[in-house]
Amino acid sequence: MQQVIDFHAHLPWWVRDPVEAGRVLVGVWERAGIIRGVAIAVEPSIEAFKARVTEERIYNAVGDMMDYVALSRLPMMNKLVYSPGEAVREHIEVLREHTRSTEEVLKAARELDQILPVASLNPDRGISWNVERLRRVIDEIVGVKIFPTLHFIRPNHRSLGRLYRLLEEEGRIVIVHTGCDPGVWELPAMCSDARPRLVAEAARRYRDLVFVIAHLGSYSALQPGIFFHEALEALGLDNVYSDTSAADPFFVKRAVEEVGGDKLLFGSDYPYITGTEPRDWVNAILELDIPGRVKTAILYNNASRLLERIGL
Numbered sequence: 175m176q177q178v179i180d181f182h183a184h185l186p187w188w189v190r191d192p193v194e195a196g197r198v199l200v201g202v203w204e205r206a207g208i209i210r211g212v213a214i215a216v217e218p219s220i221e222a223f224k225a226r227v228t229e230e231r232i233y234n235a236v237g238d239m240m241d242y243v244a245l246s247r248l249p250m251m252n253k254l255v256y257s258p259g260e261a262v263r264e265h266i267e268v269l270r271e272h273t274r275s276t277e278e279v280l281k282a283a284r285e286l287d288q289i290l291p292v293a294s295l296n297p298d299r300g301i302s303w304n305v306e307r308l309r310r311v312i313d314e315i316v317g318v319k320i321f322p323t324l325h326f327i328r329p330n331h332r333s334l335g336r337l338y339r340l341l342e343e344e345g346r347i348v349i350v351h352t353g354c355d356p357g358v359w360e361l362p363a364m365c366s367d368a369r370p371r372l373v374a375e376a377a378r379r380y381r382d383l384v385f386v387i388a389h390l391g392s393y394s395a396l397q398p399g400i401f402f403h404e405a406l407e408a409l410g411l412d413n414v415y416s417d418t419s420a421a422d423p424f425f426v427k428r429a430v431e432e433v434g435g436d437k438l439l440f441g442s443d444y445p446y447i448t449g450t451e452p453r454d455w456v457n458a459i460l461e462l463d464i465p466g467r468v469k470t471a472i473l474y475n476n477a478s479r480l481l482e483r484i485g486l
């Protein structure tokens with residue numbers, strides 16, 4: 175069986191005890207030949223959501239995309255159009271339910287060797303608070319994830335400078351969500367902060383810091399591949415990698431053809447792709463019409479090299 179490292183997964187949210195949730199994750203990994211992997215904390219900002227996602231903003235964002243919304247048949251899209259107030263309340267509930275703090279992920283990782291923790295930015299606290307928290311656990315973590323959608327922040331925003339400098343000095347990495355996101359963030363106007371070219375801009379400023387573009391910039395239910403070309407361009411920088419999670423395998427093959435497979439990292443995004451588990455995504459890579467050595471690079475070697483650099 176091909177050995178695999180999963181560079182993008184989360185603890186299942188419905189198992190509240192973090193160590194128990196970690197055991198569930200390790201169980202699905204084992205069925206896929208995944209020997210270790212990254213578990214990413216998720217700390218959305220409810221306050222920022224309430225302030226930014228107003229009924230008026232939804233109305234305008236839907237207006238831009240009316241044709242796609244009508245064709246999509248996504249239930250949430252209908253709700254956004256016909257009862258935006260209710261849609262906002264539902265989002266807040268979902269965000270609360272899916273919050274998984276950095277501390278919880280660390281707890282699971284301390285018990286389970288297979289789990290490598292990635293912290294989340296916490297946008298409700300200032301940058302100083304975030305930098306201090308990271309400093310305390312820096313030896314234990316692979317790095318930090320920034321969710322431009324859930325966090326309402328651009329990855330090239332100057333305020334992140336201190337955080338990036340700390341990670342650069344300590345040889346840790348940054349993972350940035352790119353593309354759209356379920357719910358209101360399916361509307362392109364709501365996910366424009368999650369563009370790979372903004373990650374590339376930050377990566378040009380911090381040349382010794384590795385940035386991982388999550389999802390190849392391509393996740394979007396309304397427009398699959400929405401920022402894929404920007405992701406390819408960003409991968410031209412030495413310090414930019416991308417994970418394959420939530421991207422149609424078609425885009426993985428295209429990326430291999432366009433920029434090679436040396437900086438692609440397998441990711442399952444477990445448990446967020448409904449109806450799948452990591453082994454389905456491993457099989458999807460194994461079934462791609464690309465050379466065998468490239469498959470091994472994506473599934474194992476590239477991640478292993480990165481982790482070695484970090485010393486984990």
Ligand SMILES: [Zn+2]
Nearest residue numbers: 182184443446
């Ligand atoms: Zn994810």
